Amino acid sequence: MDHRVVLLTRAGCSICERAARTLAELADELNFTWAATDVDVAAAAGEPQLRAEFGDRVPVVLLDGVEHSYWEVDEQRLRADIAGA
Numbered sequence: 001m002d003h004r005v006v007l008l009t010r011a012g013c014s015i016c017e018r019a020a021r022t023l024a025e026l027a028d029e030l031n032f033t034w035a036a037t038d039v040d041v042a043a044a045a046g047e048p049q050l051r052a053e054f055g056d057r058v059p060v061v062l063l064d065g066v067e068h069s070y071w072e073v074d075e076q077r078l079r080a081d082i083a084g085a
Contacts, residue, residue, distance in 0.1 A: 020059075043055075
């Protein structure tokens with residue numbers, strides 16, 4: 001199964017940048033696709049629900065549309081979930 005990972009971020013968030021680097025490395029290794037979405041940009045574009053739900057916990061990792069972890073990438077759990085363990 002192809003998994004889709006979305007990292008919810010905001011500008012100026014250093015832990016978001018660290019989470020993005022981790023996901024980029026894991027994506028290459030584990031063969032999944034990922035994208036980053038800035039919750040503030042999404043809110044300004046008419047999608048305020050992301051910021052309302054997740055804005056106080058960024059970075060947030062969504063795996064296949066479901067919240068997987070926040071404030072950091074739970075690498076061990078992500079590896080297991082991607083592998084289907």
